[in-house]
Amino acid sequence: MTADRPSRFPLTSEQRHAVSASFLGWTLDAFDFFVIVFLVDVLAEHFHVSPSKIVFTMALTLGMRPVGAVLFGLLADRYGRRTPLMANVVFFSVVELLCGFSPNYTVFLILRTIYGIGMGGEWGVGASLAMESVPAKWRGTISGIVQSGYSCGYLLAAVAAKLVLPLWGWRAMFWAGGLPALLAFYIRFKVKESEVWKQHRMPGFRSIVSTAAANWKLFVYMVGMMSCMHFLSHGTQDLYPHFLKSVHGFSTSTVANIAILYNVGSLLGAVIFGQLSERIGRRRCLITAALLSLCVIPLWAFGNGLWTLALGAFLMQVGVQGAWGIIPAHLNELSPAAVRGLIPGLAYQLGILVASPVNSIEYALRDHFGYARALAGFEVANIILLTIVVGLGPERKGQEFLAEVGVKDRAGP
Numbered sequence: 001m002t003a004d005r006p007s008r009f010p011l012t013s014e015q016r017h018a019v020s021a022s023f024l025g026w027t028l029d030a031f032d033f034f035v036i037v038f039l040v041d042v043l044a045e046h047f048h049v050s051p052s053k054i055v056f057t058m059a060l061t062l063g064m065r066p067v068g069a070v071l072f073g074l075l076a077d078r079y080g081r082r083t084p085l086m087a088n089v090v091f092f093s094v095v096e097l098l099c100g101f102s103p104n105y106t107v108f109l110i111l112r113t114i115y116g117i118g119m120g121g122e123w124g125v126g127a128s129l130a131m132e133s134v135p136a137k138w139r140g141t142i143s144g145i146v147q148s149g150y151s152c153g154y155l156l157a158a159v160a161a162k163l164v165l166p167l168w169g170w171r172a173m174f175w176a177g178g179l180p181a182l183l184a185f186y187i188r189f190k191v192k193e194s195e196v197w198k199q200h201r202m203p204g205f206r207s208i209v210s211t212a213a214a215n216w217k218l219f220v221y222m223v224g225m226m227s228c229m230h231f232l233s234h235g236t237q238d239l240y241p242h243f244l245k246s247v248h249g250f251s252t253s254t255v256a257n258i259a260i261l262y263n264v265g266s267l268l269g270a271v272i273f274g275q276l277s278e279r280i281g282r283r284r285c286l287i288t289a290a291l292l293s294l295c296v297i298p299l300w301a302f303g304n305g306l307w308t309l310a311l312g313a314f315l316m317q318v319g320v321q322g323a324w325g326i327i328p329a330h331l332n333e334l335s336p337a338a339v340r341g342l343i344p345g346l347a348y349q350l351g352i353l354v355a356s357p358v359n360s361i362e363y364a365l366r367d368h369f370g371y372a373r374a375l376a377g378f379e380v381a382n383i384i385l386l387t388i389v390v391g392l393g394p395e396r397k398g399q400e401f402l403a404e405v406g407v408k409d410r411a412g413p
Contacts, residue, residue, distance in 0.1 A: 124345015
């Protein structure tokens with residue numbers, strides 16, 4: 001068994017490059033998605049459509065992510081983690097760049113749908129590469145760091161909304177999303193292929209599919225858990241800037257400042273709870289983080305002033321992304337080695353397919369109950385369901401991925 005309290009951070013250069021590639025890929029992918037949450041009203045006015053039409057493009061992006069998870073996950077289990085990761089980064093970066101040239105709403109809708117394929121492929125490949133590259137006793141900490149890339153991407157999008165949007169307009173926000181393609185060069189020259197994949201590689205796609213099918217019960221559970229997790233994250237993040245603008249009348253700059261603040265909370269939560277999961281376990285830690293979010297809903301949704309809402313948003317995302325910080329390690333530990341590129345990523349993205357209507361649902365509930373009650377009521381019910389699902393599920397904390405490494409770790413430092 002691995003020690004629960006590691007004394008130092010013994011990552012080699014190769015391991016650091018693998019973690020960096022996964023972190024940066026998820027950061028830049030998240031940036032490309034979240035620029036749109038600051039542009040709902042701007043795009044609606046430019047394309048002469050209602051804000052709900054722009055919100056609908058988010059749902060299509062989220063709904064297409066399982067396609068990318070299947071495509072790039074199969075490639076990752078068959079041909080390794082590096083090459084599919086490079087192809088994925090180039091794919092989503094180019095599509096994001098093209099979004100900035102959209103002449104009308106129809107073209108924009110099609111491009112955001114295609115972008116969902118690229119977004120769906122990155123997490124599974126990147127997370128498996130990172131989790132397979134680091135020592136088991138550091139998996140929880142690295143899990144939090146990798147997942148915090150999502151919050152970093154959101155934070156960068158908020159900074160862009162504050163600095164880029166006023167100066168160069170909405171198109172430049174998407175053009176900036178083309179820069180992540182350069183990450184492919186870093187992966188090509190610095191990141192080594194996963195030794196775990198080499199040890200467990202499958203002879204063909206048919207073997208990969210049959211192995212995944214044999215674990216269908218576990219897979220169904222993972223999809224259910226990830227559905228609740230996506231209802232938690234997207235239900236508390238995607239419409240929140242619009243809520244702050246429309247209900248409280250805050251300016252775009254003020255909303256961007258609040259978003260920056262709560263994404264700092266996200267970063268802290270992911271790292272803190274990821275590391276804490278090495279001590280108290282994945283499930284117990286995840287439930288603790290979710291309950292923190294539950295407790296701060298009154299501040300987050302019903303706060304009366306700027307600072308009350310900002311504090312509520314900060315604490316909400318400490319809990320939300322604290323729970324998410326455990327997910328890369330938890331899903332990869334649950335998954336069979338031979339299909340670790342496919343199953344975690346596909347479960348993750350099928351979860352978002354189930355949760356993809358979340359923005360439209362909350363937006364529709366707003367018309368009946370008001371914005372604050374719609375957001376709060378939805379998340380109270382979801383968090384209760386999430387704690388039940390996680391509490392009844394399995395856990396394989398500390399499972400060794402590579403036999404040789406496992407022997408060495410058990411022998412001690």
